[in-house]
Amino acid sequence: MLSQATRVLLDGLNAGKRAALARAITLVESRNLDKFKQGQGLLSALLQQRRDGEATMFPKETIRLGISGPPGVGKSTFIEAFGTHLLKQGKRLAVLTIDPTSSLTGGSILGDKTRMPQLSADSRAFVRPSPSGGALGGVARSTSDAIVLCESVGYDVVLVETVGVGQNEVAVAGMVDLFMLLLPPAGGDELQGIKRGIMELSDLLVINKADGGLETVARQAQIEYTSALKLLRRRHQRWDPEVFAVSSLKGRGLDDVWAGVNRFYDHVGRDAVEHQRGLQYKEWMWRYVEDQLARHFKQHPPTRQKIADLEHRLMEQRITPGGAAEELLQSYFASSNFENPLNKL
Amino acid sequence: MLSQATRVLLDGLNAGKRAALARAITLVESRNLDKFKQGQGLLSALLQQRRDGEATMFPKETIRLGISGPPGVGKSTFIEAFGTHLLKQGKRLAVLTIDPTSSLTGGSILGDKTRMPQLSADSRAFVRPSPSGGALGGVARSTSDAIVLCESVGYDVVLVETVGVGQNEVAVAGMVDLFMLLLPPAGGDELQGIKRGIMELSDLLVINKADGGLETVARQAQIEYTSALKLLRRRHQRWDPEVFAVSSLKGRGLDDVWAGVNRFYDHVGRDAVEHQRGLQYKEWMWRYVEDQLARHFKQHPPTRQKIADLEHRLMEQRITPGGAAEELLQSYFASSNFENPLNKL
Structure with a gap:
């Protein structure tokens, strides 16, 4: 069924090759119908292999984490610090970044490598801009395909990053297991407006920049957000959203966030997560x-x-x-x- | 352009005849394409007349009020009492009731006349079940047409009633100027679940059954809802939702609710209301x-x-x-x- 070219790519993925991953993602992103079909054939083959228990690089359990936050909150710095923390735990991390201001044809976000220099240089991490679709709040059809492709070569944590522009978050929340919202160290007024809708999507709230004299403000914000969450809808019956205060700069609190992520999977349960993915x-x-x-x-x-x-x-x-x-x-x-x-x- | 039959119906509407109104609504509800088109032609003619300032029964300003509430909250009793209060103020009232459990073919809700016996018997009021569409949360395409038809014969207050089953309210809120939520005299836990979404659609919250020893509980609920509203999104920039406690049974507080409705139009302004309708x-x-x-x-x-x-x-x-x-x-x-x-x- 598969063409020779697809078969070669499949072998590359099964050997865990990054170059094969990059090419496979390009296929599922393609607007050329033949290439798109080739990409879908590849995905079907991979998923079939996983179901049949054939030897592939698929991790047994993966983590799909959405992350968002308003401009200036320090997303790049947090992802660098948090990602590096995960690599130290022996995890392999893929970061898919969605920027709705970039175009489908352009593809690459200028400066993505400079935004996260450490992760970009680390062979255990994979950083890739996801094209924005112009529809579905700028999140492309291909992003959920790219998640599976990253997993297929062994990345067990896939982080989908988006900027805080409304509909975006809803689309991303629909393709990850849990959603994390980064917030600046100030509460109260921040609760107004668009962020409330995004807060209702969020399983973890992370207050960044709890450093340089802002520790007290950040703690206060943590208390305010914790009580505000009680009044909002919950995404999961079995999960009460948690609020953290961290310093990405100093690397403080990142272990707490990671423990929170793992607690989420423990509380919700793997079966429920798989069912939710379906x-x-x-x-x-x-x-x-x-x-x-x-x-x-x-x-x-x-x-x-x-x-x-x-x-x-x-x-x-x-x-x-x-x-x-x-x-x-x-x-x-x-x-x-x-x-x-x-x-x- | 108009057929002879449509012309007769138009004349009937322009003379403010209830029988013409009932027949016209049946046309816009029809699933027969010819009849449906006849109804649309009639509507266009009516709206054109209104724009041209030709003598019709259209009131200069109308009130479009959505109303919902969970089963058992006393919607029929409230609408009877509130509607009778409006008739005493010299208003003419049309009530369109949407029941998603009724079918498109069936049309009429059994017992609608017995639910609101006083209004049904009063010539200044018009009570009509609206068929449920099975789509758009059970609210039919024809309901917004029926609102205009009611206005065309002189009803200056149109009340669209729906039962509290989620998507319904969203659809109704999209075709009225302001939305009223009826609540039982108990706060706290009531805030959980589906009602929060509906609360965010609501411009007026009315706590019913503030009587028979429940006055204190109702007042307490009024305070709780008032502070809860502060944390929710607002529908209108120029309107802070208000909370009332009433007794439909004793007729207490209905004048306050009516004053609230009028305050809404004053604050938002007629131009903004017309723009919102568009x-x-x-x-x-x-x-x-x-x-x-x-x-x-x-x-x-x-x-x-x-x-x-x-x-x-x-x-x-x-x-x-x-x-x-x-x-x-x-x-x-x-x-x-x-x-x-x-x-x-």
Whole structure:
């Protein structure tokens, strides 16, 4: 079934080769249909091998950790420090960074290697920018594929980093086991606005920069966030979110955070985590399908040329939503001789 | 442009006739395409008349109020008492009730007239069950059309009632100006779970049954809800949600609630309300379109026969979401000779 090229790549992954990993991720990110299919074939083969218990590099248990935080909170510094701490524990770490300001074609975020120089230089770590999709809050379809590919060569901790811009976090939370929010050492007003929604997604809150005289403020923030969390929805029935104060600069508190991550898996349980991953896969597929359907609908010429006018008349309340929706749907389905949108994937 | 039958109906609405209103709502609810189009033509004509300033029964300013609450909180009793209070103020009231447990074909909720006997018997009030759509959290596309139709014959307060089952409230909140949540006279634990999401949609919280020895408990709940609201997102920048304690049975506190409703319109301002209605129309159109696209996608035979198998393989993590989504999208668009789904509206 697999082509010769795919077979070579599969062998490379099964031997734990970083170069094979990089090439495989490029395939699943590709907008070229043939390459994309090659990437999916590779993934299926890998997952089948894992299920069949055939010798692969897949770790028995992996950790999928989402991480976010507002600009200036010190994400790079934290990931460097936390990642280095994990490497010392004998872990192998992959970091996928999502930057919605980068483009799909561009791919690489300028300066990613300089943002995390230590991890980038360490052979036990793998740092890779994930292209942003422009849809689903800028998180690409391929990111969840890239997670599996990283695991397939032996990375047992995959960290998906995103910047704090709303919808992003929701998408990332849908592809990781637990979500960590980095916060600056100041409480109170920080609770307002967008961060509350993100706090509800978060299993761990980490207050960074608890150093240089800010220790007291950070402790105070820790208390405030702890009581605020009590009033928010919980993501997991079996997990009460925890709040930490750390200094990435001094390396203080990182072991507590790591203990918190492990406590999460102990409390929730591996079976529940695996089940959650399956559910996430289903949800993620439907989100992507619905996103693509809406995109095709809005770009389809017979529909597209009506949208602006209908929206204008809706804003002026000259028509009602039901009628406008039916008019659009009519012209869409009446011209059902679609150009297959996947030809220009 | 309008057919003779539609013209007769339009004249009936312009004369403020209840029978014309009932027939017009039946048209916009219809799943028969011809009837549906007739209803949409009627709506367009009405809205055009209003914009042209032609003599119609449209009140200059109307109130669109959503209302929800958990089973047993006393919604019927409250609506009876509150509605009767409004009629005494010289208002004309329409009540649209949404019950997602009723079916589209069935339409009428058994016992709606017995639930609100006083309002049902009063010629200044109009009570009508709205069919549930099975989609959009059970709220039908036609409900927002029915609101306009009620206004067109002179009802200046339209109350959309729904039962507390999650997605329902989100849909209703998207078609009214302000949203009221009825609560039982007990705080604390009530804050847990689904109600928090609904509380964030709510502009007014009304604690019912503040009578028969429960006055103190209700006052305590009022204090607790007031402080809890401070930690939740606000729907409107210019409106801090308010909490009331009332006795529908004794008719106590209803004037306060009504004053609160009017304060809402004063604070937010009529221009902002009209602008919000336009935005709601746009959002509502897109929600409905996306809902229909997903429905068609899931029911389209080439897609449908793959879904169960793909979902099963996703749950077992034998494939990844991106690949599964592309496989479904491929077979959907490859067979682009759609049967127009609107033929079986």
